[in-house]
Amino acid sequence: MSHDVWVVVEHQDGLAKKISLELLGCARALAAAWSGKVVAFVPGGSTSQVAAALGARGADMVFAAEHPLLQRYTTDGYATVLTEALRADPPAVALFGATSQGRDLAPRVAARLGVGIVTDCTSVGVQDGTLVATRPMYTRKAIGTIRFKETAPRIAVVLPAMYPLPPEQPQRKAEIRSWPVQLDARAIRTTVREVKTIQRETIPLIDADIIVSGGRGMKGPENFALLDALARALGGAVGSSRPPVDSGWVPHDYEIGQTGKTVSPQVYLACGISGAPQHLAGMSGSKHIIAINKDPNAPLLQLADLGIVGDLFQILPKLTDAVKRVKSSP
Ligand SMILES: Cc1cc2nc3c(=O)[nH]c(=O)nc-3n(C[C@H](O)[C@H](O)[C@H](O)COP(=O)(O)OP(=O)(O)OC[C@H]3O[C@@H](n4cnc5c(N)ncnc54)[C@H](O)[C@@H]3O)c2cc1C
Incomplete structure (x- = not known):
């Protein structure tokens, strides 16, 4: 089994979202425990700007999965690409953010692959060589510790703000590879017609x-x-x-x-x-x-x-x- 750790990167306007950078920090610690690589998987319509910045935040390798049909998030499009990628080159673990996108996507990918998933993780670590996650249970009255079975990959959906942002190391570069994407428009059952941004006085x-x-x-x-x-x-x-x-x-x-x-x-x-x-x-x-x-x-x-x-x-x-x-x- 590969010892690599994948981070599924969410991005907007050419910038990785904060949660994805936090996950790179989490992935660094896991990869160090297993002597594996940190791999950032970046689906999107145009990914070069975001991909170029991920080495500085801890990625060893970036897979840029570009396709016009990935320009906007759709459940079918993203789930198809992620499922095929994780089946073709299964890492030890794939980390998703517990965002609306990650919560929609990760369980579908896990179900299609038939592998284990832990959602709303507050930590993901390695104990005695086994992947272990903690998550709140019973409306946060208890914290459960869950051991993953030895499937590949294992999928963890991690809550925001559980890991600090990894410090930026401008001189650090990742190897960037293009990931071949084959998507048929007919496989995507939804059409995103418009994205409306909620106007806020303050940050999200x-x-x-x-x-x-x-x-x-x-x-x-x-x-x-x-x-x-x-x-x-x-x-x-x-x-x-x-x-x-x-x-x-x-x-x-x-x-x-x-x-x-x-x-x-x-x-x-x-x-x-x-x-x-x-x-x-x-x-x-x-x-x-x-x-x-x-x-x-x-x-x-x-x-x-x-x-x-x-x-x-x-x-x-x-x-x-x-x-x-x-x-x-x-
Ligand atoms: C299935 C289900 C899901 C739910 N999901 C959610 C959820 O996701 N999030 C959520 O929040 N709720 C959820 N609820 C509702 C939840 O049960 C509570 O009704 C709700 O959280 C109460 O909101 P509140 O504390 O604002 O109001 P209240 O319980 O009415 O409390 C208002 C408080 O304001 C204080 N107060 C009033 N005036 C002042 C003042 N001038 N200065 C200082 N204090 C003042 C009062 O003393 C009181 O403690 C859910 C309920 C159900 C059944």
């Missing part, structure tokens, strides 16, 4: 080290401006619990939790969120949790590293001013 949740999140306690859509202002001052993103999404105060891509996104930023600041298990399922992996709630018995205050009992409408403006003051002081 998935890229954020700091998330400022609001719940039903925000009382209305206009008050999310308080969260935008604080998130901008901190250089973070704004998220929400489910009620603000259900009420149409914020778009669906803000939602964090069981039916929303799973995030694990360095800091998660929850404002007017009670801490229902369905919300905790999406954010309890955050490194530091701060909660503002006027109810001292709110469950999230029990989980938080730092709890502020009080009225968020009084606290948030003061907090934003304090952050701006600290950031502008020499």
